[in-house]
Amino acid sequence: MPPKEPHSVVEVALKAALLVHQSGGDTTRTETTMRRVAVALEAERVDTMVSSLSLTLNAKLNGAFVTGMRRAPHMGVNFRVLTGMERALHSLEDGRIGMEKFEELIDRLAIPRHYYPPWLIVICVGIACGGFAAMFMGDRIAIAITMLAGMAGMATRLLLVKWQFKPFIMVAGAAFVATMVTGLLKSFTETPEIAIAACVLFLIPGVPLINGASDLLNNNYLNAMVRLAMGTILIIGLSLGMSIALRIVN
Amino acid sequence: MNWYLWLVQLWAAPAALGFAILFNSPPSTLWRSALLAVLGHLIRDACVHFGIDIVMSTLLAAISIGFCAQFWATQQRQAAPVLSICAAIPMVPGVPMFKTIQSLIDMAREPSSQLAAAYLADAGANAARAIMILFALALGISAPWLLKPGMKVKKKT
Numbered sequence: 578m579p580p581k582e583p584h585s586v587v588e589v590a591l592k593a594a595l596l597v598h599q600s601g602g603d604t605t606r607t608e609t610t611m612r613r614v615a616v617a618l619e620a621e622r623v624d625t626m627v628s629s630l631s632l633t634l635n636a637k638l639n640g641a642f643v644t645g646m647r648r649a650p651h652m653g654v655n656f657r658v659l660t661g662m663e664r665a666l667h668s669l670e671d672g673r674i675g676m677e678k679f680e681e682l683i684d685r686l687a688i689p690r691h692y693y694p695p696w697l698i699v700i701c702v703g704i705a706c707g708g709f710a711a712m713f714m715g716d717r718i719a720i721a722i723t724m725l726a727g728m729a730g731m732a733t734r735l736l737l738v739k740w741q742f743k744p745f746i747m748v749a750g751a752a753f754v755a756t757m758v759t760g761l762l763k764s765f766t767e768t769p770e771i772a773i774a775a776c777v778l779f780l781i782p783g784v785p786l787i788n789g790a791s792d793l794l795n796n797n798y799l800n801a802m803v804r805l806a807m808g809t810i811l812i813i814g815l816s817l818g819m820s821i822a823l824r825i826v827n
Numbered sequence: 828m829n830w831y832l833w834l835v836q837l838w839a840a841p842a843a844l845g846f847a848i849l850f851n852s853p854p855s856t857l858w859r860s861a862l863l864a865v866l867g868h869l870i871r872d873a874c875v876h877f878g879i880d881i882v883m884s885t886l887l888a889a890i891s892i893g894f895c896a897q898f899w900a901t902q903q904r905q906a907a908p909v910l911s912i913c914a915a916i917p918m919v920p921g922v923p924m925f926k927t928i929q930s931l932i933d934m935a936r937e938p939s940s941q942l943a944a945a946y947l948a949d950a951g952a953n954a955a956r957a958i959m960i961l962f963a964l965a966l967g968i969s970a971p972w973l974l975k976p977g978m979k980v981k982k983k984t
Binding site: 601659660697713781794 | 835836838839840841842844845846847848849850851852853854856868900904905906908909912915916917919921922924925928929932961962964965966968969972973
């Protein structure tokens with residue numbers, strides 16, 4: 578096999594890490610992905626830097642040092658990418674595929690593909706909110722109202738994502754709609770507080786918060802602060818939307 | 828507590844599934860996340876039932892989720908967070924989180940500082956609960972990784 582071009586090795590490693598970083602992987606996972614790709618492609622030495630907004634990789638290949646850097650703005654969560662990347666990395670490390678094939682696999686992962694259509698997401702998120710209401714011991718009508726409110730809120734959120742609003746406005750708008758629906762129907766149930774509390778839970782930024790806490794435990798203090806701050810801002814947006822709706826309803 | 832009240836735990840499965848679908852998890856991982864969610868919820872509520880506090884119970888539940896997810900992940904060449912995060916999300920303390928912010932909003936518009944102090948205490952208690960439960964969750968989920976010495980790279984760098 579001919580010796581690998583150092584530039585393309587760095588390029589591929591950065592591409593893989595960028596996908597992981599933007600699909601809900603924590604900092605350690607991003608860093609390890611970069612390192613694993615570069616080492617599997619015969620880098621002698623790898624130094625990485627993962628900040629919340631950019632990735633940097635310096636690798637030594639065939640005696641030459643190459644550095645690459647990529648901007649990495651925050652994006653949503655996409656577990657399809659994490660799954661596909663883990664499989665591709667295993668194949669690469671076991672030598673079952675070469676660099677060209679690996680690059681092809683991650684290029685295919687980079688194309689957005691949704692397993693589930695939007696209407697199914699809306700329905701399932703609604704049922705999930707109903708599940709929260711049930712776990713908080715709400716009565717049956719409260720569960721039904723929460724499902725309805727969750728669906729309305731999720732539909733609003735998807736719409737606001739489509740119109741490319743800022744995340745803060747997106748969360749506030751969705752929380753407002755969900756709370757309004759629950760608030761208008763609250764006279765039918767005996768446990769309105771439970772319905773109101775459960776109908777916005779699909780907006781809690783669980784992944785940034787869990788990843789933030791896990792980054793703190795894995796010594797990535799700076800990225801952890803960025804993620805936790807992001808999560809806090811989204812929760813403030815949520816409370817804002819809720820407060821406005823509750824004030825209108827009462 | 829009547830036995831049928833424990834059936835409420837099964838609602839953790841649709842709650843986890845909703846999030847798994849929102850996060851575009853591959854269809855083959857869905858039932859495992861749902862099962863882990865029910866398991867986690869069951870362990871947490873059983874611990875609370877037997878008198879352990881909520882933070883410790885969440886930690887125990889999250890550790891079980893973390894290790895089961897890691898086991899399945901190694902077996903199936905899967906990324907562990909895909910399973911564990913979906914399973915843990917129904918336990919994220921969402922209600923204490925937004926109650927904290929709402930107490931702070933109420934405190935800001937309360938003219939009497941004595942009443943405002945009550946709101947502040949409320950916000951503080953909710954915030955402490957939310958932060959502790961969140962850390963218990965994160966600690967439990969990343970326990971398999973944290974307890975493993977050294978870096979997980981196959982060749983020497």
